[in-house]
Amino acid sequence: MSTVAPCRLLLASGSPRRRELVRWLGLPVRVQPPQVDERLRAGEAPAAYVRRLAQTKARALAAQAAADEIILAADTAVVHGTRILGKPRDAREAAAMLRTLAGRSHEVLTGFALLWPARQRAEARVVTSPVHMRALTPAEIRAYVASRDPLDKAGAYAVQNTAFRPVERVEGCFANVVGLPVCAVAQVLMAWGCPPVRGLVPRCAQAFGYNCAIGIP
Numbered sequence: 001m002s003t004v005a006p007c008r009l010l011l012a013s014g015s016p017r018r019r020e021l022v023r024w025l026g027l028p029v030r031v032q033p034p035q036v037d038e039r040l041r042a043g044e045a046p047a048a049y050v051r052r053l054a055q056t057k058a059r060a061l062a063a064q065a066a067a068d069e070i071i072l073a074a075d076t077a078v079v080h081g082t083r084i085l086g087k088p089r090d091a092r093e094a095a096a097m098l099r100t101l102a103g104r105s106h107e108v109l110t111g112f113a114l115l116w117p118a119r120q121r122a123e124a125r126v127v128t129s130p131v132h133m134r135a136l137t138p139a140e141i142r143a144y145v146a147s148r149d150p151l152d153k154a155g156a157y158a159v160q161n162t163a164f165r166p167v168e169r170v171e172g173c174f175a176n177v178v179g180l181p182v183c184a185v186a187q188v189l190m191a192w193g194c195p196p197v198r199g200l201v202p203r204c205a206q207a208f209g210y211n212c213a214i215g216i217p
């Protein structure tokens with residue numbers, strides 16, 4: 001008979017979107033963003049980059065985790081062709097990114113790392129979601145950039161923005177595009193003996209209007 005472990009999460013992220021998504025897991029959460037070097041290494045592939053950053057962020061907090069705390073860290077990249085689109089430095093770069101993505105397809109990769117120092121457990125995965133952007137007019141791009149919403153987001157857009165509606169279609173995990181593949185994280189936590197997580201598909205449908213066929217019911 002399996003036992004349920006007492007689990008708490010130490011979220012290594014300052015992202016308000018990840019803070020909201022991690023609440024879906026139903027565990028107590030403490031938030032502490034780490035300070036790490038997020039620069040891309042020469043020749044580093046996108047999947048390797050997001051995995052490395054997630055692992056680096058998790059390890060940065062290893063000494064600060066309580067015995068029942070599991071560190072959760074993540075990093076998201078928007079990838080167009082071979083180019084990684086991070087957070088725009090300013091409004092001009094945000095507009096350029098949106099022009100690049102408009103009417104085309106790209107991938108969103110989120111690497112996440114779970115680290116339980118007290119139990120010497122660690123897991124890191126990368127989840128990929130193909131995204132198909134709708135055509136955007138110059139006026140729409142100008143108005144969206146003026147709202148300042150894209151300035152703190154990889155690829156310069158928020159998939160969940162219902163006013164701008166930048167995306168025509170997402171394949172796979174929608175929450176992954178927002179910043180955290182919650183179902184994949186839940187699967188690891190439950191395998192480690194944490195309390196079972198239920199209702200993620202309805203939560204995703206309610207929050208994003210997306211009926212996920214791959215998540216946890």
